[in-house]
Amino acid sequence: MVDILQQIINGISLGSIYALIALGYTMVYGILRLINFAHGDIFMVGAFIGYFALGSWNLPFALGLVIAMIGASVVGMIIERFAYRPLRTAPRISLLITAIGVSFLLENLMVLIVGASPRSFPQSIPVDIYNIGGLILTNRQIIILLISILLMILLQFIVMRTKIGKAMRAVSQDKEMALMLGINIDSVIAFTFALGSALAAAGGVLVGLYFNKIEPYMGVMPGLKAFVAAVLGGIGIIPGAMLGGFILGIAEILVSAFISSTVRDAVAFIILIIILLVRPSGLLGKYMREKV
Amino acid sequence: MLSIKDLHVYYGGIKALQGINLDVKEGEVVALIGANGAGKTTTLRSIFRLTPIVKGDIYFYEINLTKLPSYKIASLGIAHVPEGRRVFPNMTVKENLEMGAYLVKDKKVIEKNLEFVYNLFPRLKERQKQLAGTLSGGEQQMLAIGRALMSNARLLLLDEPSMGLAPLLVQEIFSVLKKINEEKITLLLVEQNANMAFSIAHRVYVMETGKIVLSGPTEEIANNEAVKKAYLGG
Numbered sequence: 096m097v098d099i100l101q102q103i104i105n106g107i108s109l110g111s112i113y114a115l116i117a118l119g120y121t122m123v124y125g126i127l128r129l130i131n132f133a134h135g136d137i138f139m140v141g142a143f144i145g146y147f148a149l150g151s152w153n154l155p156f157a158l159g160l161v162i163a164m165i166g167a168s169v170v171g172m173i174i175e176r177f178a179y180r181p182l183r184t185a186p187r188i189s190l191l192i193t194a195i196g197v198s199f200l201l202e203n204l205m206v207l208i209v210g211a212s213p214r215s216f217p218q219s220i221p222v223d224i225y226n227i228g229g230l231i232l233t234n235r236q237i238i239i240l241l242i243s244i245l246l247m248i249l250l251q252f253i254v255m256r257t258k259i260g261k262a263m264r265a266v267s268q269d270k271e272m273a274l275m276l277g278i279n280i281d282s283v284i285a286f287t288f289a290l291g292s293a294l295a296a297a298g299g300v301l302v303g304l305y306f307n308k309i310e311p312y313m314g315v316m317p318g319l320k321a322f323v324a325a326v327l328g329g330i331g332i333i334p335g336a337m338l339g340g341f342i343l344g345i346a347e348i349l350v351s352a353f354i355s356s357t358v359r360d361a362v363a364f365i366i367l368i369i370i371l372l373v374r375p376s377g378l379l380g381k382y383m384r385e386k387v
Numbered sequence: 388m389l390s391i392k393d394l395h396v397y398y399g400g401i402k403a404l405q406g407i408n409l410d411v412k413e414g415e416v417v418a419l420i421g422a423n424g425a426g427k428t429t430t431l432r433s434i435f436r437l438t439p440i441v442k443g444d445i446y447f448y449e450i451n452l453t454k455l456p457s458y459k460i461a462s463l464g465i466a467h468v469p470e471g472r473r474v475f476p477n478m479t480v481k482e483n484l485e486m487g488a489y490l491v492k493d494k495k496v497i498e499k500n501l502e503f504v505y506n507l508f509p510r511l512k513e514r515q516k517q518l519a520g521t522l523s524g525g526e527q528q529m530l531a532i533g534r535a536l537m538s539n540a541r542l543l544l545l546d547e548p549s550m551g552l553a554p555l556l557v558q559e560i561f562s563v564l565k566k567i568n569e570e571k572i573t574l575l576l577v578e579q580n581a582n583m584a585f586s587i588a589h590r591v592y593v594m595e596t597g598k599i600v601l602s603g604p605t606e607e608i609a610n611n612e613a614v615k616k617a618y619l620g621g
Contacts, residue, residue, distance in 0.1 A: 258489075265475050265486050272473045275435050276538070277461030277490040 097229045102352045103345055108236040108305065110344020111243035115298035116321030117328070117336035118250060119291025125267040125331035126287045128187060132194040133174060134295060135318015136201035141167035141296020142216070142309045143205060150217035156304075159219065160242070163300045164293035171292025172285050180281065198318075205311035213310040216303035239301045246297055247337055250290065254333060263287055267331070320347075320363040327370050329377025338378060342366075388413045388573055389434070389465075389542060394443035396429055403429045405597040406443070411542070416564075416574045418584035418605070420618055421594030427577040428470055430594070431544045435460050435467060447542070462490050466540035470547050470577075472531040476520025480511055483519050483530055487537030496539065504533035507563050525556040532563070542573045549580045561587055581618035585609050593618075 116138050123131045145163035148154050154162070178197050182190050223234040254260040266273045266283045273280055302317065303309050324343045328335025343363055351359035370377065389411040396404040404426045411417045419427050432438050434445055436457045445452040447463055466487070474483050484504060488497045505512040508529040514522065519530055528548055535543055548564070549557040557580065565587050568574055578584035585591065591608040593601040601608060608614055 261478070261482055261486060262489065264478055264482075268475045268477055269473055271437060272469065272475070273486075274437075274457040275461060275467045275469070276486055276534075277458055278486075279458045 098352075099349075101230055102348050104230065104232060104236065105352075106345030106348035107341060108239050108344070109348060110341035111240050112298045112301050112305070112340075113317065113321050113324045113344050114337045114340025115243055115246065115294045115301070116317055117324040117340045118247070118333065119295045120322050120325040121328070121330055121333060121336040122263075122287050122291045124325070125333075126263065126284055127179070127190070129179070129190050129194065130322065131291075132191070132318070133197035133201060134291065135314035135316075135321070136198050136205075137167050137171055137174075137292045137314070138295040138299040138302075138317060138321075139205065139309070139311060139314035140170055140201060140299070141292070142299030142303045142313065143209065143311075144296065145300035145303060146214065146216055146309055149219045156219045160297060160300050163296040167292040167296030167299075168289035171288040175285055175288040180284075202311050202314070209311065211311060213308050216307050216309050218304075218307065220304065235304055239305060242297065242301065246294060250294065251333065253290070259283070259286055316360060320360075323363045323367045326377060327366060329380030332377065332379050335377055335379040388448065389575065390446040391430070391434075392444045392446070394430070394433060394445065395441040396426075396433055396438045397441050398439065403438070403597055404433070407594075407597075407599055409592055409599065409602075411573060411575050413541075413573055414568075414571060415590065416568050416576060416588045418576045418578055418581075418588035418591045419594060420578055420581045420584055420591060422617075423579070424596075425594040426597045427594055428546055431467065431469075431546050431575070431577055434465065434544060461538060461540075464539065464541040466535035466538050466543050468528075468531045468535045468543065468545045468548060470550070472524075472527045474519040474522070474527050474530050474534070476518065478519060479516055480519055480522070480530055481515040483534050484511070484515075484537050487534035490538060497537070500537045500539065504536050507536075507566065508533055525552050525560075528552065528556075528560060529563075532560070532567075536567065536572075540572065542575065543567065545574060545576045547577055547579060549578060549583055557583060581614075 116134065119134050119137070120131060123129055123134070141163045144166040145159050148159035148162045149156065174197055178193050179190060182193060220235060220238065225232045254263060262273065262278050262283050263286070265278060266280050270280055320343060321340065324339035325336045326339070327342060328337070328339030343366065346366060347359055347362045350362045391407055391409040394404050394407040407430055409430070419430065421427050429438055433440055434452060436452065436455065440453055447465060450463060452460055475486065478486070484501060485497070488500060491497050510526055511529055511533055514526065519527065522530060532548065545564070548560050552560065561583050564574060568587070576584055576588065585605050588605050591602065591605050592599050593608065593614060601611065601614065
């Protein structure tokens with residue numbers, strides 16, 4: 096029993112990181128109907144910005160995190176401006192292929208800059224281990240969870256309560272109508288990329304802290320898994336991405352603990368196949384019928 | 388106020404509009420009637436630059452709208468109640484109305500407009516927390532009109548506000564449109580329901596296959612034999 100609880104705790108830490116990445120996928124999908132395959136690489140870029148901020152400049156962890164988030168949002172906005180915006184009226188498949196191209200570009204650019212070998216992430220927070228009735232909990236796990244939840248609450252507040260958040264929702268539901276109400280949809284889309292990229296970067300820094308290792312291809316697998324998490328929760332639905340992320344993290348850890356760690360990466364894709372067969376709109380997705 | 392001059396819109400090889408000329412003066416209700424596919428909706432959408440304009444100009448006072456990006460047009464005081472209402476289904480009634488006031492900076496003005504809309508359509512106030520997608524068709528139409536009014540617009544473009552509604556609701560919507568016009572808001576109304584359109588319009592334009600074929604004061608158009616036959620059921 097303690098064993099299962101222990102694994103669930105580990106799963107929640109991992110899941111909160113998937114959730115952070117999944118949010119960016121789901122927001123961009125919601126607004127552009129684009130699966131932004133470069134999103135996992137933004138996560139990687141965020142991790143590297145955090146690496147330099149914490150390691151080379153010796154900044155405190157919180158400041159390094161914020162710099163990584165700001166840096167990644169700038170990268171996200173640049174990508175949107177130069178790779179996706181010129182294709183606004185092009186068929187969606189062109190956009191998708193471009194996203195894959197941007198993904199390769201970011202990975203290889205990073206190899207060019209820092210080299211392909213893994214680097215160990217600056218351990219700016221020393222590990223403390225707590226033992227609560229046989230459950231092992233580290234301060235890093237708690238920090239990861241707290242930061243993730245804080246960011247999700249902040250995001251939910253921005254999307255539900257602020258003017259730009261409401262504009263985001265309006266644009267995602269009907270772009271033309273949003274235009275007619277005077278909403279500059281280009282800036283709303285840029286803002287969405289900035290927001291999603293910032294969350295991915297936070298995920299990247301937290302992964303660096305948790306797994307202590309970063310490299311230019313580190314975004315590929317978490318990116319795919321976060322995509323599955325977004326689909327699992329219902330793509331385009333923000334609480335769905337959070338839910339999907341946590342479920343995926345817990346499932347992955349449970350399988351690797353009790354079945355076999357060799358199938359750990361397969362779990363996400365088995366879940367994807369099942370959800371597409373059973374409930375393609377995702378756990379929180381629903382079809383809205385049109386009124387005549 | 389609004390002046391469309393020799394407007395041509397082509398969709399690929401299809402000539403949707405072939406030289407439209409149309410004027411709307413301040414305070415008027417102008418109706419644009421015609422059969423399906425005549426180009427009424429295209430005309431309205433062109434004002435917001437949502438169509439491929441090949442030739443021609445659209446002036447709002449002295450400003451040439453064809454030179455502006457779509458999102459700048461609302462700020463001039465033009466609002467659109469589009470075909471099919473196009474409310475934001477996953478936002479609440481109140482949020483939909485707030486989006487209508489997106490360009491209004493002054494919170495007090497927004498409050499005042501909200502009150503004005505709730506006065507016109509008390510039903511919207513009752514349902515302000517409900518998601519717009521769960522409203523009935525008539526309520527969605529009220530919401531679309533309310534949203535347009537939130538922006539302090541001086542000119543309202545309405546695309547088939549009667550479509551798909553029960554006759555009683557159509558009466559209700561049109562009596563509200565009349566009230567709105569009494570508040571010095573100008574209306575350009577596209578309608579298939581010519582009878583209803585004539586009941587509030589000062590002037591009428593008749594469209595056929597991308598051209599204006601007839602225009603004049605409502606009484607004159609309503610008594611035209613061809614119009615009677617084609618649009619008023621004999």
